[in-house]
Amino acid sequence: MTLFRLDGKRALVTGGSRGIGLAAAHDLIRLGARVTLAARHEDTLKTAANAIGAQWVVADVSTPEGVAAAVTKAGDVDILVSNAGGPPPGKPSEVSEAAWQAGYDTTFLSAVRLANAVLPGMRQRQWGRIIAITSLTVGRPAPTLPVSNAMRAAVTNYLKTLALEVAPDGVTCNTVAPGYTATDRLKALHDNPADTDKLIARIPARRFGQPNEVAAAVAFLATVEAAYMTGQELLVDGGWSI
Numbered sequence: 237m238t239l240f241r242l243d244g245k246r247a248l249v250t251g252g253s254r255g256i257g258l259a260a261a262h263d264l265i266r267l268g269a270r271v272t273l274a275a276r277h278e279d280t281l282k283t284a285a286n287a288i289g290a291q292w293v294v295a296d297v298s299t300p301e302g303v304a305a306a307v308t309k310a311g312d313v314d315i316l317v318s319n320a321g322g323p324p325p326g327k328p329s330e331v332s333e334a335a336w337q338a339g340y341d342t343t344f345l346s347a348v349r350l351a352n353a354v355l356p357g358m359r360q361r362q363w364g365r366i367i368a369i370t371s372l373t374v375g376r377p378a379p380t381l382p383v384s385n386a387m388r389a390a391v392t393n394y395l396k397t398l399a400l401e402v403a404p405d406g407v408t409c410n411t412v413a414p415g416y417t418a419t420d421r422l423k424a425l426h427d428n429p430a431d432t433d434k435l436i437a438r439i440p441a442r443r444f445g446q447p448n449e450v451a452a453a454v455a456f457l458a459t460v461e462a463a464y465m466t467g468q469e470l471l472v473d474g475g476w477s478i
């Protein structure tokens with residue numbers, strides 16, 4: 237028996253044009269899946285999709301229209317990787333209502349809408365993998381990322397609850413929680429070399445993670461072999477949360 241193949245499966249990866257989403261999409265393609273990438277900016281998206289042999293669709297998944305466009309382009313989605321955004325930093329007491337709403341739409345509601353859109357087909361086929369990228373901040377809230385802390389926790393418990401409902405249908409729901417991972421988002425949040433050194437010193441592995449290291453966890457959860465694993469949070473954080 238060949239292990240860990242995804243031939244014949246279709247995957248949709250949102251936030252797939254760079255960083256963790258792109259690395260996850262690349263791994264799914266290597267395992268044989270047909271993958272559609274969704275993101276907002278066409279240039280980066282098209283280049284990324286062509287580089288790994290994926291389909292692409294310009295879609296802002298913070299809106300119902302964007303979710304519909306992404307799912308329509310992807311076709312019968314067997315594997316959903318919900319990964320968009322990354323709310324901006326701020327002081328918890330100073331986050332505006334607009335920023336809370338934007339975080340809710342982009343990080344939480346997108347995961348719910350995407351899952352609702354792909355679930356009927358997954359149930360019909362009695363096979364599905366719903367995976368959301370969250371963050372190490374679910375277990376240990378980062379002082380300056382209030383919106384991310386709250387929305388990732390909401391996604392985590394939403395998917396655990398959904399997992400209970402859809403387990404009899406052969407659909408699993410899990411989250412992958414990255415630690416500090418070397419992507420554009422990390423560069424934007426930590427651009428000061430002195431701060432970066434301090435941060436790395438606190439990570440047991442003494443380095444940032446690489447997108448492909450998070451992608452490997454996503455790919456595993458997508459496989460046939462991971463069928464009995466549902467409602468789980470898989471941390472990929474170099475030991476930060478120990």
Ligand SMILES: NC(=O)c1ccc[n+]([C@@H]2O[C@H](COP(=O)([O-])OP(=O)(O)OC[C@H]3O[C@@H](n4cnc5c(N)ncnc54)[C@H](OP(=O)(O)O)[C@@H]3O)[C@@H](O)[C@H]2O)c1
Pocket residue numbers: 250251252253254255256257274275276277278280295296297298319320321322323342369370371372384413414415416417418419420421422
């Ligand atoms: N890197 C880390 O250290 C780290 C740690 C913990 C958690 N995370 C989380 O992991 C996820 C991926 O992080 P990353 O570091 O890979 O981020 P990234 O490099 O900034 O990439 C973000 C991706 O999401 C897309 N995107 C953003 N908003 C979108 C929207 N509304 N609709 C559709 N696509 C959208 C971006 O493309 P467009 O801009 O073209 O839309 C891009 O493809 C994020 O949710 C992040 O918060 C990251």
